[in-house]
Amino acid sequence: MTSLESKPRRGPWKMPFEIHLEPRMDQPRWLGWVVTLGAVFLAFFIGAIVLKLGGGQPLRAYGFMVRAAFGNSGVLSDTIVKATPLILVGLACTLAFSMKLWNIGAEGQFFLGAFGASAVVLTPLLPPETSPWLMIPAMMIAGMLAGALWGFIPGFLKARFNVNEIISTLMLNYVAVNWNNFFIFAVWTEGGFQMSPKFPLTAWLPRLTDYAKQFPELRGLTTHLGLVFGLVAAGIVWWILFRSKWGYEIRLVGDNPRAARYAGINIARNTVLVMMLSGGLAGLAGMSEISGVVHRLQGAISPGYGFSGIIVAWLAKLNPIAVIPVAILFGALIQAGREIQPSGVPKMIQGIVLVCLIASDLLLRYRVRVVRRPRGA
Numbered sequence: 158m159t160s161l162e163s164k165p166r167r168g169p170w171k172m173p174f175e176i177h178l179e180p181r182m183d184q185p186r187w188l189g190w191v192v193t194l195g196a197v198f199l200a201f202f203i204g205a206i207v208l209k210l211g212g213g214q215p216l217r218a219y220g221f222m223v224r225a226a227f228g229n230s231g232v233l234s235d236t237i238v239k240a241t242p243l244i245l246v247g248l249a250c251t252l253a254f255s256m257k258l259w260n261i262g263a264e265g266q267f268f269l270g271a272f273g274a275s276a277v278v279l280t281p282l283l284p285p286e287t288s289p290w291l292m293i294p295a296m297m298i299a300g301m302l303a304g305a306l307w308g309f310i311p312g313f314l315k316a317r318f319n320v321n322e323i324i325s326t327l328m329l330n331y332v333a334v335n336w337n338n339f340f341i342f343a344v345w346t347e348g349g350f351q352m353s354p355k356f357p358l359t360a361w362l363p364r365l366t367d368y369a370k371q372f373p374e375l376r377g378l379t380t381h382l383g384l385v386f387g388l389v390a391a392g393i394v395w396w397i398l399f400r401s402k403w404g405y406e407i408r409l410v411g412d413n414p415r416a417a418r419y420a421g422i423n424i425a426r427n428t429v430l431v432m433m434l435s436g437g438l439a440g441l442a443g444m445s446e447i448s449g450v451v452h453r454l455q456g457a458i459s460p461g462y463g464f465s466g467i468i469v470a471w472l473a474k475l476n477p478i479a480v481i482p483v484a485i486l487f488g489a490l491i492q493a494g495r496e497i498q499p500s501g502v503p504k505m506i507q508g509i510v511l512v513c514l515i516a517s518d519l520l521l522r523y524r525v526r527v528v529r530r531p532r533g534a
Contacts, residue, residue, distance in 0.1 A: 173529065173530055174527050174528060174529050174530055175527075175528050175529075175530050176525065176526070176527055176528075177525075177526045177527075177528055178519075178523040178524070178525060178526075179523060179524045179526060180522065180523055180524075181521070181522060181523060181524050184521060188520075188521065189474050189521060190474065192517045192520050192521055193472060193474060193514065193517065195517065196510070196513035196514050196516070196517040197472070197510060197513070199513050200506060200509040200510040200512075200513045201219070201506065203509050203513070204502070204505060204506045204509055205219070207505065208502065218497060218502065221493075221496070221497055222489070222490075222493035222496075222497055222502075222503070223489075223493075225492060225493040225495075225496040225497065226488075226489035226490075226492045226493045227489065230374075230378065231377050231378065232492065234365065234377075234378040234379050234380045235379055235492055236485065236488045236489050236492045237380045237384060237485065237488065238379050238380055238381065238449070238450060238488075239487075239488035239489075239491045239492050240484040240485040240487070240488025240489075241380075241381070241383040241384050241386075241387050241442075241445055241446075241449070241484075241488075242267070242383070242442040242443075242445060242446050242459075242462045243442075243462060243465055243466055243469055243484035243487050243488055244384075244387035244388075244390070244391065244442075244469075244480055244481055244484040245383075245386065245387050245390060245438050245439065245441050245442035245445065246263045246267060246438070246439050246442045246462050246463055246465070246466030246469070247466045247469035247470050247473065247480040247483065247484050248387075248390050248391060248394045248438050248470075248477055248480055249263050249266070249435040249436070249437075249438035249439040249442070249466065250263055250435070250466050250467050250469070250470035251394065251398075251470040251473065251475050251476075251477055251480060252394055252397075252398070252407075252431060252434060252435045252438065253431055253432060253435040254411075254470055254471075254475055255398055255407055255408055255411050255475050256407045256408070256410050256411040256427065256428070256431050257410070257411040258312075258315070258322055258411075258428065258431060258432060258435075259322055259323045259326075260308070260311075260322065260326050260432065260435050260436075261322075261323055261326045261327045261330075261464075261467065262307065262308070262311060262325075262326025262327060262329050262330055262333075262436075262463070263435070263436075263439040263462075263463035263464075263466050263467070264330045264333075264334075264439075264459065264461070264462065264463025264464055265307055265326070265329045265330035265331075265332065265333030265334065265463065266304040266307045266308055266333070266435075266436040266439035266440050266443070266463070267304070267439045267440070267442050267443040267446075267459055267462055267463050268330075268333040268334055268336075268337050268443060268458070268459070269303040269304050269306070269307040269333050269336070269337075269436075269440055269443065270300035270301065270303050270304040270437075270439060270440025270441060270442060270443030270444050271300065271337070271443035271444060271446065271447045271454060271458055272303055272333075272336065272337050272340065272443075272454065273299040273300045273301075273302060273303025273304070273440060273443075273444070274296040274297070274299050274300035274303075274443065274444035274447060274448060275340075275345070275353060275356075275447060275453075275454040276299060276303075277292070277295050277296045277299045277360075278292075278296070278356050278357070278360045279345050279353055279354070279454070282295070282299075283295055285357035285359065285360075286357075286359065287359055288359065289359045289360075289361075289363075292359045292360050293360070293362065293382075293448065296360060296444055296448055297386075297441060297444055299444075300440045300441055300443055300444030301437040301438075301440045301441050301444070302437070302440070303440050304436040304437050304438070304439050304440015304441065304443065305433040305434070305436045305437035305440060306433075306436070307329060307333060307436050307440070308432040308433045308434070308435050308436020308437065308439075309429060309432065309433050309436070310325070310329060311325035311326045311329065311432060312428050312429040312430075312431070312432025312433060313429055315428050315432070316424075316425035316426070316428040316429050317425070322432070330463070334456075337454065337456065338456060340353075340454070341353060341454060341455060341456055345454060347453075351455060351456060352453050352454070352455035352456075353453045353454040353455065354453065355452050355453045356447075356448070356452045356453060360448060360452075361448060361449070361452055362381040362382040362383055362445065362448045362449035363381060363382050364378070364379055364380065364381045364382075364449070365378035365379070365380050365381075366378050366379060379450075381445075381449035381450070382449065383442075383445030383446070383448075383449045386441060386445055387445075387481070387484075388481070390438060390441070391477045391478055391480060391481055392477075392478075394438075394477040395476075395477040395478055398477065403427075406422045406427060407427060407431060409422065410422060410424055410427055439463065439466075442462065443458070443459075446458055446459070446462075460491055465487055465491075465507065468487070468507060468510060468511050468514070469483045469484050469487055471511075471514050472486075472510070472514060487507065490503040490504075490506060490507060491503065
């Protein structure tokens, strides 16, 4: 009989190196921006792969999107119009997120701001012949108060009963939309249509094209005064967060609630105030949209500005000044979505950007090290 030699059994094949994740004790200031820009480029690269798999031509599609958003002064003006509410909503989210308050209700606060501003005209609190110097500030105040009220509700529930603000703000979005629909379909409907009567000219925000008689080169440019609201608000929010005592308290509560409580900071009061100011900024965005663009209250006034503002705030790394260029980028995606086919491509890119941003947070929290695996291990 012949004996069969037993061969040594081989274990599963292992890669010759290992990947270790080490928590970062300190983080270079430039790292956040590098990782964020990398996430954006990765998102466009993944979008190109999806387009190619769908039979499209990625470079041609992206080139068309750039021309549709920045190709001439007219489309650039339209892009800025789309970016204007995103600046204000992005600032609203930036302020709340800096305190680790996850305000997912900017969309509802946007709609309530539009409602409050419309009430000034449609109730009417002010007659149609009122001077724009009085009508527009009154609409701004009413819009911000309505948005602040919608921010007060989840802020109070969080401060008093520790109700999760993600759930409460998200649910209030649906309440706000249906509240507006009640007035659009019933109280303020124009002849049974799904919209209110058009606002008088005194309730319109001035646009560049309104000055075409004096400056012919402005003809057809739709950029309106809401852009100035956004730029001024960005400066104010930046000053609040990084130059004021209140801003220091906001950031300290967000970074270390225990230390803030030990320092005597009233966390409950700050929670309510920050949510109210966040809601007021989103409400101002709603007022800006109906007064500067739509000129009436209707259901389709937002292509998701409240939710896109969340991505804008994160992409800007909660920097109020950086919100402006990021909002213009997303305004370009919205503007290009009106021209490109299939029109869902820009929204797909927005979603991929969000996923890549969330994934890139790993690189900010941990240092990635590639280590050669010891022999025999």
